[in-house]
Amino acid sequence: MDAGLQQDRLKRMAQMLQEQLQPRSPAIPLQVQCALKDSLLVLVQHPPGNAPNPQQVFETLEQSILELPTELTAPIVEAKGAKVKLFLRVLGQQKPYAYHTIELVPALLQFDPEALFKPSEFQPSELIPTPVEVDETQPVAGEPELVEESLDESGKLAVYEGAFGLEDSSLLAEDDANEKAPIKSDRQFTVPPWFWLSVGGIGTAVLVGGSLFALTRPCVIGGCPSLQQAQTLVQRSAQTTRSGGSSQQSTADLLEAQRLAGAIPPWSSYYGDAQAFKQRLNQALAAETKAATATQKAESVAQPIAEWQTTQTLWKEAIAQMQSVPKDSPLFGFAQERLMTYRANLLFADQRIKAEQTAQQRLNTAKKTAGLAEVRQNTAQQLVEWQLAQSTWQVAINNLTQISNGTTSHAEAQRLMESYTQKLQAVGDRATKEQQAAKVYAQAQTAAQRANALQQQNQWSQAVSAWQSALAAAKQVPNDSVLTDEAQTLMTSYTGSLKQAESVARVRSDLERICTAEGKICDYTITNSVIEVRFSPSYERRVRTLGGLSSFSGDAETLYKIDKHLASLRTALQTVCTNSGVPMAVYNSDNQQIGSLIPGG
Structure with a gap:
């Protein structure tokens, strides 16, 4: 057998077994791996701390293995024999704590239903093989080494050698005080003689009815694994969605469930349930189709309002279709899970519509405000007018800054922002200049x-x-x-x-110097039209006294000095008058004008 094809079959087999096994222990994550040595090996692992019921696990695996498609099991049984070894182990442990052996009958696995209704070729001895004896002392893993990939307890890829890394089964029987003795069981599955008698009788009846293959179709005799598997696929699809998995995988599970339900024939007692299940599946898939379209349309956040309204309508229609799934339908749980997602996406679409509307309103407001700012800027004269234009431009810019990134208005808002900012700067500079002025x-x-x-x-x-x-x-x-x-x-x-x-x-400085040169000579008053100078009484008495005495005594020298002093005083006052450009009036101490001076006189 081709090694690549063999590994593909083993992986598919492990996946199908895990899908059948996991719903029986939903609270415990289980991993199923398959390997092929001298026989088919199936390893079930789970995290430490919580263990499933070994008997339930092995019984489920037995039933599931018998229901596997013959295109998976027949080549393996043909190549390696009909023995299947089942192991149950805690992740991270080297030894399994329970194992189980079953026997498959090759003829049953390779059974062609059409041969049942060919009497000339029917050989019961070919269909009932000799029971296969099981040697319970046979080691569990003494075969040639096989490298198999798996996930360890931390979720990382690990490599187990020697078919999952199991030790020799003889170790499993040891009296280990720290481990529980493994559970061993061996079971051989053969077809009892009454089965073929029953089949022969039924075959005769069917031949009489004119239908050769009715009883060999799914869900005709006994249970209906196809319908159960379809329901399991729906549950898995819901779990995939709930855990944020691939939407493509979720949809693929629904489509496969639809195919399985549709394959149940009309003469099956499960046909009515299957059709009702399929009808609800069709509704769910129609809703999923609308949801996929809505999701695709919502990939771009920045869209016109009309586009978001179309997306909103799709989500509403998808919700309406999914809400029609009744509570008694196997799809009800899936529908409820999907409705949570649909409603969240509808809310997002509602928010995007509101965001687009708000952004458009703010953009329009910004444009109108900018127009008003232009008018105020062009007519501004006084400082208060420039300040008003400046504040108006700032309001327009504030409206632009509140437009969210992710809206269709954002790009235009950014372009306007650059222009408005430049105008605000110019107006601001002018307002600052006027304020400084x-x-x-x-x-x-x-x-x-x-x-x-x-x-x-x-x-x-x-x-x-x-x-x-x-x-x-x-x-x-x-x-x-x-x-x-x-x-x-x-x-x-x-x-x-x-x-x-x-x-x-x-003038004041000069007059101050003149009037106080030798004691207190005079006082002065300065106005814009005249400078008034008044000699002090003490100065007049001193001059009169000195002059009178000098004249009486004939002191000519003293008289000369008095005249020279008075002439110097008059010259100084004339200089002050000329420098100030203001006429000057001179008064004695009795406030009588004794002289006047004019500039340049």
């Missing part, structure tokens, strides 16, 4: 108010500093702001005020 303009006005107040207090030096600050602030107003012209007007005014203050400050 307003700030320094206000500073200039404040400084000018302070300078005027200082002048009123005759604090001209401090007034000069204030006017300098006011002029500097006015010069900081940007040239292209709305306050540029007003700032130019302020600078012209402030420049004149600064010059005046500087002049008055110099």
Whole structure:
């Protein structure tokens, strides 16, 4: 036999046996492996901590092996004999804790149903073989080594040598205090003579009825493994879906279940159940078809609303079809599992429709807001108007940023975002400039108010500093702001005020020096129109006294000095008048004007 074909048959056999065995122990994960040595070996493994019933496992395997397709078992039996050895082992352990041997009759495995109804060729002796004796001392694994792949308890691929790595069966019988003695049993399956008599009688009846093969079709005599297997496939399909497995595998199981149910003939007592089961399967498969179409359409998240509405409709139709499966149907559990998935996907479709609608609304709002921002930007003059345009652009951008990635509006939102951001930056720069202009303009006005107040207090030096600050602030107003012209007007005014203050400050300094040169000579008052100088009484008395005495005594030198002093004082006052550009009036201590000076006089 070809090695590759043999391994394929063994894997298929193991899969089919596991499918029949697992539903009997749903709480315990079971692994089934098949190997071929001098006989067929079947190993069942399970995780530690919870063990299945060995007798139930072996009985299920016996029944399942007898029901295997002959295209799987006949070549193996023909090549290696009819003995089958069954083992039950804990994952990670080297020894099995239970084993069982059965005998298959080759003639039965290779039995051609058509030969039953050919009397001229019928030889009962060919169909009833001599019972095969079983040697219970035969070792379980003394055959040539065979490398077989399996899964260890951690789920990783492991390699067992010597047909699953089982030790010699003699070790199984040892009195091991740490292990339970294995369960051994050997059973031979032969066909009893009454079977052929019964078959012969039935065959005669069938021949009379004109149907040669009715009794050889599935589910005619005894149970109906095909229907049971179809129901098992439905359960497995639900489990595949529940565990997040392949949807293709789940659908394949349903299709195979449909085929098995459809193969049950009308004369079977299970035909009605099979047809009802098949009808529900058709509904389920129709729902699955719609679900597959909806799933395919939903692969792209960013889709127009109309596409998502089509997907939504498909999910609703699939739900309606799956909800029609009644509670008493074998498909009810599967339907409930699928309905959970359908409803979740319908909810997702609903959410995508809402997301698309929300995104479109925000995109439209952003465009309308941007139009308003354009108008405000084009008409803005004052700072408050530029700030209003700036905030409007920001609102438009905020609407764009709230458009979810994964919607059809997102790409357009990103393109608009770049344009809107540039315009927001431009408006923001202008608003900042106008804000700065307003700030320094206000500073200039404040400084000018302070300078005027200082002048009123005759604090001209401090007034000069204030006017300098006011002029500097006015010069900081940007040239292209709305306050540029007003700032130019302020600078012209402030420049004149600064010059005046500087002049008055110099006059005051000069007068202060003159009036206090030799004691208290005079007091002064400075206005924009006139400078008033008043000699102090003490100064007048001193000059009069000194002059009178000098004149009385004939002290010419002292008189000369007095005249020279008065002439120098007059020259100093004239210089102050000329430098200030303001007329000067001179008063005695009695507040009588004794002289006047004009600039340049």
